[in-house]
Amino acid sequence: MNGFFGRMQMRLAGWMQGRHGTDGFSNFLVAVAFVLLILSMVPGLDLLSWVSLALLAYSLVRCCSKNLAARERENAAYERIAAKPKRQVGLLRKKWENRKTTRYFTCKGCGQTLSVPRGKGTLRVVCPKCQTETTKKS
Incomplete structure (x- = not known):
């Protein structure tokens, strides 16, 4: 643990103290960004790669933010909006099983x-x- 990677892990953990980190909304943004990145490979949809890059950057800014209250409000709003679709997907999965x-x-x-x-x-x-x-x- 005292090797190079162990020291880097400790430094990163120290730097992330007091910062927001990942949450459900950040994970959703990253997933949407990767889907848009794959779709940008279709000819004529080149603009989607820039939108994907912007979403990835915003997700990174959210993860490194020290404004915890604002990030929690954003995540709570996302969870409130995503609750019904998640419930419907869960019910469909239960019906199938x-x-x-x-x-x-x-x-x-x-x-x-x-x-x-x-x-x-x-x-x-x-x-x-x-x-x-x-x-x-x-």
């Missing part, structure tokens, strides 16, 4: 996603959110 054992449908009253076990015949289902009663074939 349980597709052989569970049947999913939405409540007509409130839009809540409900599930019933497959192969149990016709079931009477009560929505836990709005108490709407429906009959569904599993």
Whole structure:
């Protein structure tokens, strides 16, 4: 640990003290920048490489920023916006994993996603959110 790389690691850790570091929004910016960088290889989309470079630079500035309150507000806004798509992707993943054992449908009253076990015949289902009663074939 006392070698060159160990000393560099200690210096970098000391330099990063009091700085923001990475968070979900920075990771998202880097991912979008790499997607745009790959898309910029398509002829006619050369401008995307500059946008990608700008996003990478902004992400780096966010990581090295000492203004923790502003970075936390930005990340909280990102998390608030990204919460619904993340929840929908998680539900789609869950539906795919349980597709052989569970049947999913939405409540007509409130839009809540409900599930019933497959192969149990016709079931009477009560929505836990709005108490709407429906009959569904599993």
